[in-house]
Amino acid sequence: MTSVVDALADLYALVYAEPPYLEGTAQVARFRTGLPDEAARPGFRLVLAWEGEELIGAAYGWTMAAGTWWSRAKDEPPAEVRDRDKFAVLEWIVHPRHRSRGVGAELMRRLLQGRQESWATLASDPRSRANGIYRRNGWIVAGHSELPWGPSMELLVRDLRIAEEARAGTPRPDQRR
Structure with a gap:
């Protein structure tokens, strides 16, 4: 696991050094030390994209329980979001050399595919x-x-039920004739 954490931290440092983020060593250190706690959260999922031995992309998140929302939110979400389990995407990063090649889209697809949460x-x-x-x-x-x-x-937010139906080719109830 240490080598994955190191590779993730290196990719994080590269991506978040760019504008508009301009993060430095303190933020990268906070990311690295926080990863084990994040990986222990309920519903945690991590997906990685490699090119040979190089980590070129990553995405991860965990379940945010019904009735909860972001801790520093200025406003409440709609009740239909707040009152259901949600999958909170915490990171979605792609190496700059590998952007616009579908790596990020595939990471997000794999991250969200088959989730039990509604949002x-x-x-x-x-x-x-x-x-x-x-x-x-x-x-x-x-x-x-x-x-x-x-x-x-x-x-x-994104409604995962609609996204899953679209992938399966199932029309939403409002699209059925």
Whole structure:
């Protein structure tokens, strides 16, 4: 597990050194030391993308229980989101040389596939390139949060039931004739 943690921390450092994040050694150290606790959370799932021996992408998250929401949220989500289990996506990172090749899309597909939760949620910096990718892929703003160490974040959600039906080719009830 140590080699995976090292590879994840190295990839995290590379991705989050870029604008708009501009994170440094303190943030990378916090990420590295927090990984074991995160991996112990209920419903934890980690997916990795490798090219040979090089980690080129990763995504992970865990179950956020019904009735809970982001701890630093400024506002409550809709009741249909709050009152159901959610899958909280904590990281979704792709090596800069491997972007725009489908690596990130495949990571997110594998991360969310077959989840039992009704919704997925994540916090996204609205200044980031990733934020636009989320929105183009059906994520919608459900709130905002304030971080003492960083920018205001958008709290996004995605209905996993609709996403699963789309993958299976099953029309939603409102699309059936």
